[in-house]
Amino acid sequence: MTKDEFDELYLFLRQKVSAAGLSQIDQIIDMEFTRYLDGKESVERYIEYLLRMLKERNTKIGDSILDLLNYSIKTKSGKPIKDIEVSFSREESKRYNKQSENIRKGKDYSDLISRIESFNYKLSQTPENTPRGPSNGPGFP
Numbered sequence: 001m002t003k004d005e006f007d008e009l010y011l012f013l014r015q016k017v018s019a020a021g022l023s024q025i026d027q028i029i030d031m032e033f034t035r036y037l038d039g040k041e042s043v044e045r046y047i048e049y050l051l052r053m054l055k056e057r058n059t060k061i062g063d064s065i066l067d068l069l070n071y072s073i074k075t076k077s078g079k080p081i082k083d084i085e086v087s088f089s090r091e092e093s094k095r096y097n098k099q100s101e102n103i104r105k106g107k108d109y110s111d112l113i114s115r116i117e118s119f120n121y122k123l124s125q126t127p128e129n130t131p132r133g134p135s136n137g138p139g140f141p
Contacts (some may be wrong), residue, residue: 002129003039010042018051025053033096040128047120054109054116 001009018027037045037085070080082119 001040001126006039006043006128010046013046013050014041025050025057028096030110035120038124040123043123044120045090047116048079051116051120054113057107058109 021075029046066081075081083102085100085102088096093099
């Protein structure tokens with residue numbers, strides 16, 4: 001693929017992520033990911049951030065954290081811990097436009113994560129063709 005094709009893929013991925021109801025994740029990635037890269041590197045970095053964000057929000061992770069807490073902590077009532085609420089700092093609250101997040105209200109993104117990882121593997125095997133100079137010499141940096 002050419003650099004321009006990777007740039008188009010980057011924009012396409014952002015549109016698909018937003019259209020899939022994950023526009024908040026896309027916006028967070030956009031705030032944290034300064035697009036100083038282009039071509040294949042920008043697509044790889046976007047996918048890296050996307051996977052990280054989805055994994056952080058995956059309910060299976062929340063379930064495993066609750067299992068660990070309930071195994072190692074005894075509550076006064078003797079009942080298991082059912083929710084975990086994470087409070088944000090002022091800076092984080094401004095960035096995410098919310099005061100806190102309950103990690104139990106997430107979704108199971110396991111299948112989506114698996115498909116994105118598979119796509120990412122195939123993408124990593126796809127070389128980026130670089131433009132050649134007038135003498136068909138080495139690619140431009």
